[in-house]
């Protein structure tokens with residue numbers, strides 16, 4: 001079972017266009033990402049199936065776990081995890097579909113109540129954000145750092161922090177109790193796979209015991 005701590009890499013179809021999806025995802029895994037989320041907001045189901053299968057194989061090679069964004073049925077077909085937002089269907093239904101071992105995450109924005117509900121429905125982790133300005137999702141609702149303190153004292157689940165996370169600001173999130181940082185732009189907006197790997201290693205090192 002993948003430990004839910006460390007770097008959570010999320011793919012982006014624009015940043016990883018032109019043949020970069022697999023080499024950049026592999027670089028993130030090689031650098032230490034433990035979870036990899038496949039996030040493509042297009043409605044091309046055949047593309048999703050193909051790309052997700054390739055990413056599942058990569059994750060297996062690195063002992064990491066693939067998470068599918070938005071689509072519990074695709075996750076069930078591939079036997080991997082899923083991340084669901086508030087409009088993406090029920091976490092309880094996803095748990096019933098994917099079984100007890102699957103990693104299932106839920107978006108909770110800045111609302112503790114949503115996280116308590118997600119826990120009741122069988123989520124494996126809860127995600128809060130956005131904590132900082134995000135290139136990828138500039139309009140996402142904002143969350144304050146203090147939310148992590150509150151979440152830590154009310155929830156037993158691993159906490160994921162997302163939204164504008166960089167190597168500079170991630171330590172604040174980790175100090176406040178984030179178990180994972182989920183990152184798109186600061187990881188994948190890079191000129192080479194080698195640079196992605198370097199950044200992933202630097203994120204992963206922030207979680208290393210001192």
Ligand SMILES: Cc1ncc(COP(=O)(O)OP(=O)(O)O)c(N)n1
Pocket residue numbers: 008010037039069070083084085086087088105106107127128160162182
């Ligand atoms: C780890 C993680 N946290 C939050 C989100 C956002 O999910 P959602 O609100 O459903 O928005 P989209 O990503 O679907 O645009 C996420 N994907 N991953």
Ligand SMILES: Cc1nc(C(=O)O)sc1CCOP(=O)(O)O
Pocket residue numbers: 107109128129130131133134135136137140141162163164165182183184185186
């Ligand atoms: C997909 C997503 N969800 C968010 C939320 O707050 O729920 S922020 C976000 C984008 C994360 O990308 P970046 O690391 O480039 O900011």
Ligand SMILES: [Mg+2]
Pocket residue numbers: 069070083084085086088
């Ligand atoms: Mg979603």
